[in-house]
Amino acid sequence: MYAFDIERPTSLTDAVTALGREEAQALGGGQTLIPALKQRLAAPSVLVSLAGIAEMKGICMNDAGLLCIGGGTTHGTVAKGAVAHYPGLADLAAHIGDPAVRNRGTIGGSLANNDPSACYPAAALASGVTIVTNTRSIAADDFFEGMFTTALEEGEIITEVKFPIPEASCYIKFEQPASRFALVGVFVAKFAEGVRVAVTGASNNGVFRWTAAETALSANFSVGALDGLSVPAQDMIADLHGTAAYRAHLVAVMAKRAVAAAK
């Protein structure tokens, strides 16, 4: 680790101010950033911890029927707090990393980082969330711009994520054997107006919607509707843990399992 200053604001306003400092970096749960710092792969001059901002934490249902989760809410809190409202999302949160990760890592941090193997981006994209920041609201379809890339501006903070609640949903991931991140993860969300399917872990472009599956499932929400459908392998990640063809194959397998288990 290189030396750095740390700021621990207790309000969003103070956090925004602190992030205005030169080479400042927001720190959520630190589950990605802290290891990077330890390896000297990042060298911010000041870390702005968002962990002490009460207004960015918590879960509630709003009047429009959206599940609103503060950007600083940990996976562990979502795993427990979303069960009654959105079981598919709660289940996803309950299976991110291990207990230590779930008790530190936050939804805002995960979405802002947009790791191509992270779980939350699939939930956000499949649910069609609205991502609220300190300056604006961004639709999920506009937010994810490729691996580790999002629509966020410098210093912009995710304060809240608003989830429409589907009639049925399920997230199934196939874990990479070493890291246990999603080698392929598929979130299926069935809404009255149609089905959304988001895939994480698989693509060189990060999380994406599998539109052919969405069309098929919107017409007929059944495992059989996916028969014969596949994603093209050429955009898939190929590494030690799987070829592009394997990942493309797993997308269909995981999607079917998610449809079968959706509730």
Add this chain to the structure above:
Amino acid sequence: MPKDSVAGTGIGASTKRREDVRFLTGNGNYTDDINIHGQAYVHFLRSDVAHGRIISIDTSAAAAMPGVVKVFTGKDFEGVGSIPCGWQVTDRHGEVMKEPAHPVLAQGKVRHVGDPIAAVVADSLAEARDAAEAIVFDIEELPAAVNMKAALEPGAPKVHDDLSDNLCYDWGFVEENKGAVDEAIRNAAHVTTLELVNNRLVANPMEPRVAVGDWNKSSDDYTLYTTSQNPHVIRLLMGAFVLGIPEHKLRVVAPDVGGGFGTKIFHYAEEAFCTFAAKACKRPVKWTSTRSEAFMSDAHGRDHVTKIELALDKDNNFTAIRTETYANMGAYLSTFAPSVPTWLHGTLMAGNYKTPNIYVNVKAVFTNTVPVDAYRGAGRPEATYQLERVIDMAARELGVDPIALRRQNFITEFPYATPVAVEYDTGDYPATMDKLEEIADLAGFAARRAESVAKGKLRGLGVNCYIEACGIAPSNLVGQLGARAGLYESATVRVNATGSISVMTGSHSHGQGHETAFPQVVAEMLGIDASMIDIVHGDTGRGPMGMGTYGSRSLAVGGSAMVRATEKIINKAKKIAAHLMEASDSDIELKDGKFTVAGTDKSVAWGDVTLAAYVPHNYPLEDIEPGLEETAFYDPSNFTYPSGAYCCEVELDPETGKVTIERFSAADDFGNIVNPMIVSGQVHGGIAQGVGQALLENCAYDENGQLLSASYMDYAMPRATDVPFYTVDHSCQTPCTHNPLGVKGCGEAGAIGSPPAVINAVIDALNSGGHKVAHMDMPASPSRVWAAMQG
């Protein structure tokens, strides 16, 4: 040895591990817990290219950085020796192996990713790291030799410019057998040929390596604290060959060590560096490996590419085995690297079977990768894997039952001299197979397979046998085979005045439970409670010269030394007791910690005798010396030969390729057993590591010599959920005939016996449900299984 004390604390009792109290409460004293007043910290600048010529290194800016004590490069070590290799192999043409220099810090070239280029010693680790980034160096990257077969092609990049090529040796064993083997294969009714890879592994002990060097300017004595399995060996190798420090001026301490698995046997450059730098800087110097450094500087394991042929006659009797193996040495010869694919591998190729003709060829190859050396089992897992895989494949090709084929070819008469130069003293392979069939419930497999199929899964069952040669010794034999050290073990039994005992052993415990098991042996012999006995180990300043712990040798060799020393104690104590009771020595009996005159009710307690030895007021001073302390060195006449039969049952998801282990059963013959609970634990851990190799672990380099699996993000270690509840049994016991305890060793068995069981099971699953896969290499990870199923 008597075995009637199972309820007490002697041999046969499953007493709890006394060392676990401190390990589990955070009170262990590991090398990183050692901090010496005034100590400085070293950070190594390591190569990020696999092969390169050092054009220039400028350390001037780094030396001027805050807190920097001194910056070292290879030039500072021109006057010291090379990191030595402890074993010299002679090849099939009578030539000795090529043995390139291994400098403490790189000189002229860097030869693998992680090769240290320079070292910064500073007041703090952070300052050392900062300064290392200020070192300006120019390294001309060269093409790398990575793939072994390509590295042997003419024109391949040479790892060492002063060698003619990258071939370390071309070993044939037994060379005189080759003609007969070739002929037997030509005349065979059936030959099964299998080409396979024994995957490269990173040992990954929980505790990374650490070294603290200290130098005393008033006495000119050095002390090295290090994470070692054999501190005496480090003292010898580093003192005599690298730094030129005589033994009486160098103390090596290996305190609590958090796992070794072989990778902490070897003498490493960082140890020599810290010892050397302590004097150069006139300050203690500490290095603690990061996990990232461990991946690129701890010796790796395995990495063999093998072709094996098994010949059978028309009645399915094995008639010949011929193997050709490429064994990766990495960039330099680690301490015991040359012995692993040769004497620890070729000599085991007979396995449990009476195959009359065997020939083993091994080509050891230098590559631009981390050095490869012994890892749990060392050579024996590689031998067992190829043999037990080719037998399974032969059974499948011939349409015969794989267990029946094995049984038909079992060695059944002992002692048995193999065609590969070793003599098995005892064993009962049909008995362990009978036991396995019972505990694994083979009869129930068909029903369990049907259940899996009903869930859309495939199920497979794999069985294999293993034999290992352990209790690594005897010195005169290993000397003929190229070892540059003896392989005896030592023990000093120091009985204190009040009767408590300290046993100094040259063995070293890094998780095996010696502090619990060794006192059981001495307690059994003396008839006293084991709690009166402590084990002292891991410090060349406190015990006699010993050779350390590896090759499942500690109890068989070190325990035997303890028995010999304790026998001397008993002899002397009986003389003292006889004097105290005014009886003849020959009438004295020792039982339950009490000396009695045979046939009388006269007795003296253990403590009376020990007190008399140190307060010799009433004592036969004219006949024996005061005191009660004895040392013995034990050098056995043969290896020991544990054996066993293992069974693995897997379920395989054909949609994803994911394999899960549903059942795992192990029937082992370890001879006599001192602490059954510890033995079971050793088998459990060994199987977990074998399962890791079979399903998960894969140390991978790309074609440029970049380490692809350089962290736990990409290197998959087995976790609790990856292994089942094991069924282990060690009731089959054919005691070793040539050591006084009749023990055989159990530390490596699980890691040797389990990989073929797992892969045989995976292949069995992949030949059900209409699938047909003849072989796949380890690890059977989901993507690889799926790929194998696609053909």
